[in-house]
Amino acid sequence: MQEKLEHRSFLLLLLLITGLFAYLLKPFFGALFWSCVIAIMFYPLHHYLTERWGGRRNLAALTTLVICAIMVIVPTLFVAASFFQEGAKIYQKLQDGDLDPGAYVEQLKTAFPAVQDFLGRFGIDLENFKSLLADSAVSSSRWIAENAVQLGQGTMTLFLNIGLLLYVTFFFLRDGPKLVMLLVRALPMGDEREHQLFDKFSEVTRATVKGNLVVAIVQGTLGGIIFWILDIPGPILWGVVMTVLSLIPVVGAGLIWAPVAIYLFAIGEWVDGAILTAFGAVVIGLVDNILRPILVGRDTKLPDYVVLLSTLGGFSLFGINGFVIGPLIAALFLTFWEIFIREFNPGFDPSDLSGEAELEEWQDQQEQASESSDRAK
Incomplete structure (x- = not known):
């Protein structure tokens, strides 16, 4: 009884001190x-x-x-x-x-x-x-x-x-590497799970920064360059704004260059408007489709709707840091559930979350039932 009380008291104090230390580091x-x-x-x-x-x-x-x-x-x-x-x-x-x-x-x-x-x-x-x-x-x-x-x-x-x-x-x-091994020894979740979570953390961090940030910088830079060429005021300002908007999936830099192109058409600058529209749609628009698969890869990419929701949620909660933190939390969430499914449902493959395997199996059963019915007739 005494040993159990000491154990619980130590764990309580451990959590308390850890929380105080985290609060101490909050400004940084x-x-x-x-x-x-x-x-x-x-x-x-x-x-x-x-x-x-x-x-x-x-x-x-x-x-x-x-x-x-x-x-x-x-x-x-x-x-x-x-x-x-x-x-x-x-x-x-x-x-x-x-x-x-x-x-x-x-x-x-x-x-x-x-x-x-x-x-x-x-x-x-x-x-x-x-x-x-x-x-x-x-x-x-x-x-x-x-x-x-x-x-x-x-x-x-x-x-x-x-x-x-x-x-x-x-x-x-x-x-x-020493810090990672120290955390693996300290956390009571099992070494295999911990290595999987740390690998996912590194994988998603690299993928998010390389994919989202590099693509956003390239799109913002291209947008700033075309604004500078067309003599539109504040090219660096609008280039930075387009970079930030490009971090948000679906939204993109089009929220800036498209209204500017419309305005150029409205004031009779047809050539500049056409150049900006073509450059924005073809060059800036295709950067995401070309660079992101190369930099991120299909295996590490989260579903588009998860990326959108987690990025927007990350921005609202953590500011500019949220474009990394949001998808990272989403990836760890999915990883935890994959581990849970794999360990508690051994017959299910968590990598097939699309349901295609189940759909094919159901279709095969329907075809077999139809063939049996035809033979019976």
Whole structure:
């Protein structure tokens, strides 16, 4: 009895201390999460350098970290700074009256009068839409301008966070396998299950970042380039917006370039409108279909509806980090249920979730029944 009480008391205190430690690290969740993601993405390079340099893990981790900073962090900081600068300029133009979103709606009404009648059937009033667009433009650009000021004022905090991210990533790269083995020993779920879950975690993280993020960056970059070529104001700003929208399945960058193309047609810029439409539909639109299967692969891709729901849910709960966290939670959810089905229903194959095997078996039974009925007649 005493031993049982001591055991339960220890477990209770263990959970309590673990929860307090997690709460202590809450302010650094973003840095820790992306340190883990970067370590997973760049670990194959670290492993290659370690073997090449005779097991010198510290040097390999440091070299990998420098390569990561050059490839990822420096370009990200440059694009972010340009994004906030362009947003601040647009906000200033809106404040000075040099930019009037309502005027664009008026030009669309003049060029396409049938649109107003068509939208009116669905209870959409262009006058209300014009006011909403103006308010949204002011609010969005104000947010960007205010954050641009905060970005400048909080430069020290920003670099401290980046330094923390790189510092933790170094140890994740160097000691990653040891940390995984430590977790496998500590978690009481069975080594086989734990290895399967950690493999799925790494697999989905790589697939999500390589597939969603790379595809989104390529689409946003192409969108920014065509905006720059056509001399549309704020190409970097709209390129970043298209990148973020491309992270959401189904939605995509078309929410930006398509209305701009319509506006170009409305003001008589037929050539620019045609170029933007063709480029958006053919080049930007096909990037997802071409690159995603190459970068992700069919085996690791979640069903489209699961990706959409988990990504939207991730964005709403975790912000920009949600495009990785959402699909990751969904993948772990499916993996847990696959393990459960495999262990408690041995005759069922959890890899065949489409029901095709059951459908074929039912069709065979129906054909056999029909043949038996024909023979009986």
